[in-house]
Amino acid sequence: MKRQRHYQQGRALVLCCFGSVVDQARxxxxxxxxxxxxxxxxxxxAVSSRMVLNRLNERELQTLPQQLASLDREGYRQVVVASxxxxxxxxxxxxxxxxESFKQFSLSRFSYTPAxxxxxxxxxxxxxxxxxxxxxxxxxxxxxxxHGAPHLxxxxxxxxxxxxxxxxxxxxxxxxxxxxxASPYGLVAPKLKTQLSNASKIRLIPLLLVSGNxxxxxxxxxxxxxxxxxxxxIAKPIDSERFCLLxxxxxxxxxxxxxxxxxxxxxxxx
Numbered sequence: 668m669k670r671q672r673h674y675q676q677g678r679a680l681v682l683c684c685f686g687s688v689v690d691q692a693r694x695x696x697x698x699x700x701x702x703x704x705x706x707x708x709x710x711x712x713a714v715s716s717r718m719v720l721n722r723l724n725e726r727e728l729q730t731l732p733q734q735l736a737s738l739d740r741e742g743y744r745q746v747v748v749a750s751x752x753x754x755x756x757x758x759x760x761x762x763x764x765x766x767e768s769f770k771q772f773s774l775s776r777f778s779y780t781p782a783x784x785x786x787x788x789x790x791x792x793x794x795x796x797x798x799x800x801x802x803x804x805x806x807x808x809x810x811x812x813x814h815g816a817p818h819l820x821x822x823x824x825x826x827x828x829x830x831x832x833x834x835x836x837x838x839x840x841x842x843x844x845x846x847x848x849a850s851p852y853g854l855v856a857p858k859l860k861t862q863l864s865n866a867s868k869i870r871l872i873p874l875l876l877v878s879g880n881x882x883x884x885x886x887x888x889x890x891x892x893x894x895x896x897x898x899x900x901i902a903k904p905i906d907s908e909r910f911c912l913l914x915x916x917x918x919x920x921x922x923x924x925x926x927x928x929x930x931x932x933x934x935x936x937x
Contacts, residue, residue, distance in 0.1 A: 674774050677936055679709040679743040680926065681734050683762050684751035684876070686719030691726070693877045693913055697751070704923065709743065715758050731765050739773045744936060747929045748779040749922060753876055753912075754830075755782040756816040756823030776933055780925035783876075784826050789921040794833055796917035797872065801902055803840035806867030810859070810893075811841065812886060813874040815848025824849065830874070840866075846885050856892065866897045873901070876912050 682701055684694050694712060702710045713731040714720055720728055729737075731748065738746050748766050752759045759782045766779045784790045803809045811834050816823055831843040831850075842859055844852045852859075863869055871893075873886050886901060893899045905914035912918055 674742040674744045676709070676741055676743040678705075678707065678745045678747070678930065678933075679711070679738045680705055681711050681713050681731065681738070681746065681748045682751050683713045683715065683731050683748050685758055686714035686716040686723075686728065687877045688719055688722050690877045690911070691719065691723060691728075693907070693911055694751070697913060697919075700919065701749075701926075705926075709738070711738075713748075715761065731762060732769075735765065735769050735773075735777070739769065739775050743775055745776050745930070745933045746778075747926055747933070748777070749926050750780050750782045750785075751876065751922070752782045753784050753874060754813070754816070754823040754826045755785045756821050756827075759785075760822065778929040778933055780922075780929055782823070782826065783918060783921055783925075784830055785823075786925075787829075789925070790826065790830060790833070792921055793915065793917045794830060795837070796915060797912075798834065798837045798841070800905070800915070801870060801872055803838045803870075806865075807870060808840040808842060808863055808866040808868070808897075809834075809838070809870050809872055810863075810889075811843045811872045811874050812852070812889065813843070813845050815845030815851065817848055819849060852889050852892075860893070860896050863893070863896050869893055869897050869899045871899065871901045873910060874912070876918070878910060878912075 680701060682698055698712045711734050713734045714728045748762060750759050750762055762779060766777050770777050784793060801809055813827060834841045834843060842862060844850050844855050871886055871890055890899045890901060902910045904910050907914055
């Protein structure tokens, strides 16, 4: 096709994330790591949260459709979209739909990675590493808190259920709840408090890539409520001022592996 001669640029990588009003710098740092790691690619960031886009409007952040349209216009031949979401819930599904839509009219070759806790191998690596870094036992109980999704038929719930089951199988001192959606803390708190009644310390571990407002508000509210049971702390930071799952090496290891797999699937540039 004659139009193919206009696609002369090489590879591009788009990191697609929800974004954060208070912790967008964490995604900026991830972008810098990716740019260093994939120096032969054009590497960009896409944000899906309308609140983040509106409140950080001075940043000129772009959505995934905007970034893909720009890369198509500039003639990149291969584009991988990296899903920087923990679970394949609403935002990841929207990512898939957007990429599949661009495949219908662009001569660029598009691909996208799974969510970070979507494949069994990725989930096992990340969750086992998290449980090892924050060991339970000797009176210490871990409460893992994921965000949740509003509809039970969401494809991401199979990954959420698997994560909860695996964490609880790794230790009898592991417990799980959500901020909203299925198993919300407010609904399951009475049973959790009974299960935690013999704990000397409760450690809260947010299953959120970047905690942001949830760490400032929701997780701290859970911490306050559980203090009637035992001493409660939020998981100690790994490499930041406060806990951030992006600082867990296993998370970026899985992300890089997934990106490499998709570039390998696309094959060598012709």
